[in-house]
Amino acid sequence: MAGSPVTGFSPAAPLLDVKNLQVHFAVYGGRLRVLDGVNFSMRSGERVGLVGETGCGKTTMMKAILRVLPTPPAKIPAGEILFKGRDILKMRDHELRAVRGRGISMIFQDPTAALNPVFSIGEQVEAVIRYSTSPGKASSREETHQRAITALQEVALADPERLLRSYPIQLSGGMRQRVCIGMALSTRPEILIADEPGTSLDVTIQDQVLRLLRKLVEEKDTSVILITHTLGIVRETTDRVYVMYAGNIVESAPTARLFSQPLHPYTQGLISTVPRLTGGGIVSGIPGRIPDYLNPPSGCRFHPRCSQMMEICRTTKPPAFKMGDGHEVACFLYKDEAK
Amino acid sequence: MTTEILTATALKKYFVVGRTGWRDRQAVTVKAVDGISFTMYEGETLGLVGESGSGKSTVAYTTIGMYRPTSGSLKFRGQELFQNGGQRPMSLRKAIQIVFQDPGSSLNPRRNIKQILELPLQIHQPGKNRLEQIVHLLEVVDLPPEYMYKYPHMLSGGEKQIVAIARALATNPSLIILDEPTSALDVSVQAKTINLLLRLQKEFNLSYLFITHDLSLMRNVASRVAIMYLGKICEVAETAGFFQNPLHPYTQMLLSSIPVVSVEEEALKPKKVLSTGEIPSPVNIPSGCSFRTRCPFAMDLCSKIDPVMVDTGKGHSVRCHLVSQPAAA
Amino acid sequence: MAEQVNLSRGFAATITPQQIAQLERASRRENLGRSWYKFSRNILSVVGALTVLALVLLAVFAPYVTPYPKHAGAFVNFAHAKEPPSSQYIFGTDQIGRDIFTRIIFGLRSSLLMGVMVLVLVVPVGVLLGLVAGYFQGTWIDALIMRTTDIFLAVPPLILALAVASVLEPNLWNGMLAVSLMWWPWYTRLVYGLASATRNEFFVSAAEVTGASTAHILFREILPNTISPIFTKMSLDVAWVIIIGSMLSFVGLGVQPPEPSLGTMVADGARYLPDQWWIAVFPALAIVVVVLGFNLLGDGVRDMFAAEGV
Numbered sequence: 002m003a004g005s006p007v008t009g010f011s012p013a014a015p016l017l018d019v020k021n022l023q024v025h026f027a028v029y030g031g032r033l034r035v036l037d038g039v040n041f042s043m044r045s046g047e048r049v050g051l052v053g054e055t056g057c058g059k060t061t062m063m064k065a066i067l068r069v070l071p072t073p074p075a076k077i078p079a080g081e082i083l084f085k086g087r088d089i090l091k092m093r094d095h096e097l098r099a100v101r102g103r104g105i106s107m108i109f110q111d112p113t114a115a116l117n118p119v120f121s122i123g124e125q126v127e128a129v130i131r132y133s134t135s136p137g138k139a140s141s142r143e144e145t146h147q148r149a150i151t152a153l154q155e156v157a158l159a160d161p162e163r164l165l166r167s168y169p170i171q172l173s174g175g176m177r178q179r180v181c182i183g184m185a186l187s188t189r190p191e192i193l194i195a196d197e198p199g200t201s202l203d204v205t206i207q208d209q210v211l212r213l214l215r216k217l218v219e220e221k222d223t224s225v226i227l228i229t230h231t232l233g234i235v236r237e238t239t240d241r242v243y244v245m246y247a248g249n250i251v252e253s254a255p256t257a258r259l260f261s262q263p264l265h266p267y268t269q270g271l272i273s274t275v276p277r278l279t280g281g282g283i284v285s286g287i288p289g290r291i292p293d294y295l296n297p298p299s300g301c302r303f304h305p306r307c308s309q310m311m312e313i314c315r316t317t318k319p320p321a322f323k324m325g326d327g328h329e330v331a332c333f334l335y336k337d338e339a340k
Numbered sequence: 341m342t343t344e345i346l347t348a349t350a351l352k353k354y355f356v357v358g359r360t361g362w363r364d365r366q367a368v369t370v371k372a373v374d375g376i377s378f379t380m381y382e383g384e385t386l387g388l389v390g391e392s393g394s395g396k397s398t399v400a401y402t403t404i405g406m407y408r409p410t411s412g413s414l415k416f417r418g419q420e421l422f423q424n425g426g427q428r429p430m431s432l433r434k435a436i437q438i439v440f441q442d443p444g445s446s447l448n449p450r451r452n453i454k455q456i457l458e459l460p461l462q463i464h465q466p467g468k469n470r471l472e473q474i475v476h477l478l479e480v481v482d483l484p485p486e487y488m489y490k491y492p493h494m495l496s497g498g499e500k501q502i503v504a505i506a507r508a509l510a511t512n513p514s515l516i517i518l519d520e521p522t523s524a525l526d527v528s529v530q531a532k533t534i535n536l537l538l539r540l541q542k543e544f545n546l547s548y549l550f551i552t553h554d555l556s557l558m559r560n561v562a563s564r565v566a567i568m569y570l571g572k573i574c575e576v577a578e579t580a581g582f583f584q585n586p587l588h589p590y591t592q593m594l595l596s597s598i599p600v601v602s603v604e605e606e607a608l609k610p611k612k613v614l615s616t617g618e619i620p621s622p623v624n625i626p627s628g629c630s631f632r633t634r635c636p637f638a639m640d641l642c643s644k645i646d647p648v649m650v651d652t653g654k655g656h657s658v659r660c661h662l663v664s665q666p667a668a669a
Numbered sequence: 670m671a672e673q674v675n676l677s678r679g680f681a682a683t684i685t686p687q688q689i690a691q692l693e694r695a696s697r698r699e700n701l702g703r704s705w706y707k708f709s710r711n712i713l714s715v716v717g718a719l720t721v722l723a724l725v726l727l728a729v730f731a732p733y734v735t736p737y738p739k740h741a742g743a744f745v746n747f748a749h750a751k752e753p754p755s756s757q758y759i760f761g762t763d764q765i766g767r768d769i770f771t772r773i774i775f776g777l778r779s780s781l782l783m784g785v786m787v788l789v790l791v792v793p794v795g796v797l798l799g800l801v802a803g804y805f806q807g808t809w810i811d812a813l814i815m816r817t818t819d820i821f822l823a824v825p826p827l828i829l830a831l832a833v834a835s836v837l838e839p840n841l842w843n844g845m846l847a848v849s850l851m852w853w854p855w856y857t858r859l860v861y862g863l864a865s866a867t868r869n870e871f872f873v874s875a876a877e878v879t880g881a882s883t884a885h886i887l888f889r890e891i892l893p894n895t896i897s898p899i900f901t902k903m904s905l906d907v908a909w910v911i912i913i914g915s916m917l918s919f920v921g922l923g924v925q926p927p928e929p930s931l932g933t934m935v936a937d938g939a940r941y942l943p944d945q946w947w948i949a950v951f952p953a954l955a956i957v958v959v960v961l962g963f964n965l966l967g968d969g970v971r972d973m974f975a976a977e978g979v
Binding site for chain 2: 054055173175176203204205206207208209211212230231232233234236237260270271272274275276277278279280281282283284285286287290291
Binding site for chain 2: 686880893896
């Protein structure tokens with residue numbers, strides 16, 4: 002186990018705790034209120050899914066967590082992102098480097114863009130391993146090379162020696178994504194953020210990559226945040242799911258429970274629109290479109306598209322009601338049932 | 341009901357991608373489409389399913405006339421689409437239209453929606469009140485008339501695709517090729533777009549050649565499904581029967597790879613065939629049956645002889661030695 | 670008369686042509702606003718635009734805004750030769766007593782005229798050839814146009830201009846012709862690259878398979894997508910043409926005395942450096958201001974046409 006980048010952290014507390022995070026962007030005509038007070042937390046070893054459609058703010062949130070949002074135009078007027086009890090937003094550069102190096106790793110949707118075409122696979126994997134080694138514990142060249150080989154073996158890539166000498170263009174999309182996973186896990190991160198892993202791959206290849214990813218995080222007991230808009234992938238990969246709509250978390254629940262009894266009208270609509278292998282046509286789902294972040298709807302941001310809209314939804318933003326068994330929903334329909 | 345609208349017979353499209361050797365220059369060819377035959381009937385939706393390199397888009401682009409086939413025949417209502425090297429007649433351009441996959445690239449970013457919809461009307465419906473037609477077209481696809489003066493960047497991905505559908509409708513076609521029209525869209529937007537397409541199909545009696553990699557979508561949209569792998573069709577069937585009894589090992593692998601959202605669907609996924617291996621490069625297609633390198637049931641025979649299409653009844657055909665042992669073997 | 674467009678179904682039951690015209694106006698206003706926002710986000714672009722505007726106005730109204738318009742021609746006043754800047758001659762006078770400020774403004778006139786005229790000659794030809802070659806990429810048309818372009822590009826540009834200018838009678842117009850001959854291939858190359866990329870976009874395929882004419886595809890589908898780099902290059906090129914024009918006059922092949930030209934003024938004044946510095950320095954500064962103004966304007970134009978989004 003690599004040394005914790007942040008010390009003095011009690012294991013009972015959440016590993017990552019995002020509280021009331023707001024992110025705005027300055028643009029022509031005003032300010033986009035993209036994240037509108039997001040709460041999100043995960044424990045060590047948990048596999049958490051973050052689902053939502055294009056433009057709901059999932060990527061903005063991950064960028065905020067890694068603190069890679071360009072400011073300006075982005076602005077964080079409120080909120081905290083506690084990683085092991087320390088606020089990432091207030092960290093100094095060296096602490097942040099430690100978090101990015103050994104605390105949180107990321108794999109991206111497009112493995113082609115994630116690898117630099119002019120460096121060999123070996124140079125890139127070894128660079129990641131070197132950066133993640135704590136200062137003062139510099140490892141030898143041989144040791145780094147060995148760790149790179151192990152990293153590729155772990156992701157079931159044959160002939161790692163030869164692979165380390167090859168360049169990204171010589172690899173297929175699936176192999177590139179495996180390299181990215183190997184790279185991300187080679188630093189033994191505590192949290193792995195996977196942003197749409199495999200979405201750019203063919204279905205049969207995506208299936209292989211996801212099975213591999215599931216196996217590896219299981220073995221290494223890595224905590225995972227899986228960001229995706231494909232509900233099926235979330236269902237097959239995660240323990241708990243957060244559903245995001247227009248910059249708000251609208252529902253969170255254990256995965257099986259979310260799929261068997263979704264509560265929020267948005268979640269219900271979303272799940273119903275997924276085409277089923279069992280047939281039966283496609284439900285038209287949710288009317289309207291994602292709101293404009295320049296002038297988001299008042300109250301609950303979903304109310305203009307909601308079939309069960311009440312008067313209160315127009316005026317008041319619903320808090321997260323606790324429904325028991327770790328199920329929370331931000332919708333006034335459940336105000337009275339909340340525990 | 342069962343009039344043929346599109347018939348492909350031994351259709352081939354090869355691309356020369358380079359040359360090797362410095363004395364006897366050997367052409368390196370990609371056999372993007374390698375002898376496929378299929379029939380489409382009036383008013384139906386034929387789903388053409390495949391992964392990258394399967395040649396499904398090449399079929400689309402050949403049908404619409406962007407490519408000329410290397411050999412074989414492609415007939416629209418009995419009329420050969422590629423005759424004596426000439427330009428495709430306007431009547432065929434009007435009758436066959438296409439909606440492309442990438443909503444970002446299919447609309448010109450420097451032209452507004454009115455200008456985009458104006459072009460097909462200008463060419464194929466001259467003389468009428470064009471403004472009226474554009475308003476009507478927008479209405480048919482449920483877009484408000486204010487969209488006329490919007491530019492593509494002001495539209496969401498789904499709306500762009502709807503404009504592309506309106507553009508295809510503008511010529512009043514009979515056959516629309518849908519090249520992964522929703523693969524870049526979110527599910528809820530996809531649902532809306534698909535339902536619009538289904539409504540339009542009924543309203544205007546359209547036939548769809550629906551190209552996709554998404555089997556779950558096909559289950560709900562297509563009347564028949566054809567599965568392609570490396571330039572060849574490996575299985576064709578009526579949708580309902582097909583999902584209950586997929587015969588080709590590749591189809592089974594494809595089905596088992598789909599992430600699903602319910603227990604009932606889980607039950608439909610073949611458990612025996614887990615996805616393995618990489619899709620071979622279309623430059624270097626394996627001998628015999630091209631799927632044998634990934635097939636869990638591969639036999640000696642498979643590397644030697646490419647199986648032929650066998651009709652197993654009820655319009656369900658499959659191209660696999662497991663189903664048919666040729667007499668020669 | 671309100672001709673009503675009747676709609677067969679549901680929502681927005683009718684929309685009148687007046688309403689449509691109104692929509693069109695509103696969208697035009699919004700596009701202007703958006704363009705201006707993107708242009709003016711960088712204050713330097715605005716400075717560049719104002720500089721260029723001021724220079725153009727000065728050049729156009731030169732006879733009215735200069736104190737000694739006569740000094741722009743064959744004028745001699747040895748009594749006031751080589752006078753340093755003063756309230757009477759704000760930039761001083763040259764070796765034969767002419768007001769330098771006046772001559773700079775008139776020099777600006779021929780410089781700007783040259784810049785604009787060269788682009789008027791060059792851009793349509795270069796762009797058209799580039800469009801055609803790019804759209805017919807890989808055919809003999811492409812080969813013919815692009816190899817011709819290469820031949821022109823292979824000749825060192827200044828040598829070509831010097832050759833033309835020395836064979837023909839050296840004056841402003843032949844100078845322009847010379848510069849134009851060396852300039853069009855750059856536009857062909859620029860547009861060729863853009864057009865050959867754009868022709869692979871699906872919207873071009875969609876127009877082709879529907880049966881649009883080649884002219885429609887070239888000018889309505891592809892050209893608008895190359896306009897932004899063309900405009901950007903044009904505004905930067907005005908500055909370059911002015912520099913090349915000044916160079917030609919500097920070596921005596923452009924505007925002929927006594928017509929003022931910034932290049933000639935710098936050349937003549939250079940002999941009086943450093944004691945009578947103002948004779949060379951003010952015309953040189955004028956060149957700097959012109960070039961800088963057009964460059965900043967070019968940056969703004971680029972931003973204005975930049976990809977849509979935020």
